[in-house]
Amino acid sequence: MDKLIGDFSVGLFFWQLVLFVGLVLLLKKFAWKPILDSVNEREDGIKNALASAEDAKKEMQNLNASNEQLLKDARAERDALMKDAREIKDKMISDAKEEAKEVTSKLIENAQASIEQEKQAALAELKKQVAELSIGIAETVIKKELTSKEDQLKLVEGILKEVTLK
Amino acid sequence: MHRKITVKALTLVFFLFSIASFAIDKSEEEKAHLTEKTKEQREKEVEEYIPHHLLDSHDFSLFSYTSDDGEHVYFGFPLPVILWDNGLNVFMSSKFHHGETIAKSGENYYKLDHGKIYKTDAAGTITYDADHHATNSKPLDFSITKNVFTVMMVGLLMFFMFSRMAKAYKNNESMPKGMGRLLEPLVIYIRDDIARPNIGEKHYKRYMSYLLTVFFFIWIINLLGLTPLGINVTNNIAITFCLAIITYIITTATAKKDYWKHIFWMPGVPTPMKFILMPIELLGTFIKPFSLMIRLYANITAGHIVLMSILGMIFIAQNWLGGSLSFLLAMVLGILELLVAALQAYIFTMLSALYFGSAVEEHDHH
Numbered sequence: 364m365d366k367l368i369g370d371f372s373v374g375l376f377f378w379q380l381v382l383f384v385g386l387v388l389l390l391k392k393f394a395w396k397p398i399l400d401s402v403n404e405r406e407d408g409i410k411n412a413l414a415s416a417e418d419a420k421k422e423m424q425n426l427n428a429s430n431e432q433l434l435k436d437a438r439a440e441r442d443a444l445m446k447d448a449r450e451i452k453d454k455m456i457s458d459a460k461e462e463a464k465e466v467t468s469k470l471i472e473n474a475q476a477s478i479e480q481e482k483q484a485a486l487a488e489l490k491k492q493v494a495e496l497s498i499g500i501a502e503t504v505i506k507k508e509l510t511s512k513e514d515q516l517k518l519v520e521g522i523l524k525e526v527t528l529k
Numbered sequence: 530m531h532r533k534i535t536v537k538a539l540t541l542v543f544f545l546f547s548i549a550s551f552a553i554d555k556s557e558e559e560k561a562h563l564t565e566k567t568k569e570q571r572e573k574e575v576e577e578y579i580p581h582h583l584l585d586s587h588d589f590s591l592f593s594y595t596s597d598d599g600e601h602v603y604f605g606f607p608l609p610v611i612l613w614d615n616g617l618n619v620f621m622s623s624k625f626h627h628g629e630t631i632a633k634s635g636e637n638y639y640k641l642d643h644g645k646i647y648k649t650d651a652a653g654t655i656t657y658d659a660d661h662h663a664t665n666s667k668p669l670d671f672s673i674t675k676n677v678f679t680v681m682m683v684g685l686l687m688f689f690m691f692s693r694m695a696k697a698y699k700n701n702e703s704m705p706k707g708m709g710r711l712l713e714p715l716v717i718y719i720r721d722d723i724a725r726p727n728i729g730e731k732h733y734k735r736y737m738s739y740l741l742t743v744f745f746f747i748w749i750i751n752l753l754g755l756t757p758l759g760i761n762v763t764n765n766i767a768i769t770f771c772l773a774i775i776t777y778i779i780t781t782a783t784a785k786k787d788y789w790k791h792i793f794w795m796p797g798v799p800t801p802m803k804f805i806l807m808p809i810e811l812l813g814t815f816i817k818p819f820s821l822m823i824r825l826y827a828n829i830t831a832g833h834i835v836l837m838s839i840l841g842m843i844f845i846a847q848n849w850l851g852g853s854l855s856f857l858l859a860m861v862l863g864i865l866e867l868l869v870a871a872l873q874a875y876i877f878t879m880l881s882a883l884y885f886g887s888a889v890e891e892h893d894h895h
Contacts, residue, residue, distance in 0.1 A: 370765070395738045
């Protein structure tokens, strides 16, 4: 301890104090401050760049997700449209079929009715003609009877022949 | 371009080493040639040389040897001596002729004795007391000694190194360049692993300048102490005292209310204990920087003494076995000392940060 105090040099202490404090102040102004500022700036820059990269990544993911959603929606919509269209088509076809069936059945009915009518008319005509014919025949027969007895017999014979033949 | 500079630097280092080894070779050879010293004499010489080497000196000599005609030849240059002795006395240390002559400045005569300047008369008488301590009066010595000169050089070196590094950032979009690539990890290490965890995110910025400066200063100057230039700065108690006292002043000056409260009125303990803790805590604030001072001083001094003792054994043993064993040991120790140089700088910075941290710490109220 004695030696330590004996070795202590006031001059050296003085110079060291002056020089070292001066060095700290000088370095602070010309070295440490700019160096630490630059390092901080760079670190902040890196941090920001990383953060913005992360943001961009997230945004991309969001975008992708929304794209997917859009696609999905579109697909669903298309499917729905297709389904509707198919339904409408089926309905239209079935409606048309129904209508056609109705129309045909009506037509057939009409046709049957008119056929019946025609038939009735034809039958009536036939009856009328047969009646007329019968009247005519009767008239002729009556007329012939009036003229000759022989002929009248012949005629009746003839008619009868015809009738039996029929 | 960079490679060229590196090659130049390496050449310089190699050159310095070869000078030193040349000097040792020569002095040994000369010594052997001049007088065949006995082993005891050599032991005594080494024993005397080591503390002498550890001392500061008033001139910058890299090495010395004894020439053919028995004269000490020094390789180096003188430094200015600045004395305050009822007036300023400034002269070059070459006047002392390495302590061999008396320097006259104005009306006063001065003489060097064991690295210290004493006031003396024209005849240069120095009186000693029983413990062989000189009793002559000492003028206040503000000389630019070898250590002061080294501190100046290191300061200049650091200034150029780091201001260039700062400039490189400005010109290079905040990217390190050249030397900065090597130094930046250290700067960031001190910030992220020393300052931030110990001082806290809120306050650490105020202390960064001091922590960075003290780390690089101690490290560089410790490394210089390991070169064969024969510079030893951090084994001076004045240097470590100065650094420790700056840490103490910064701690005390920036201390918050909580720090003082924990010293003078420790919360959470019974009142009688508060009175007992007060002097202990107060003493603790002085012991902390004191330990900083002693730790750095003792580590570096011990390292130098051990390393030089082992090197000295080469000269004492003077045979191939002792020589090579000492060399091997010295080499291993040299590597260890390289580690210690950085470690001590780290510890000093780390503990300073820790003390600053305790000064600004905000406690939750118990």
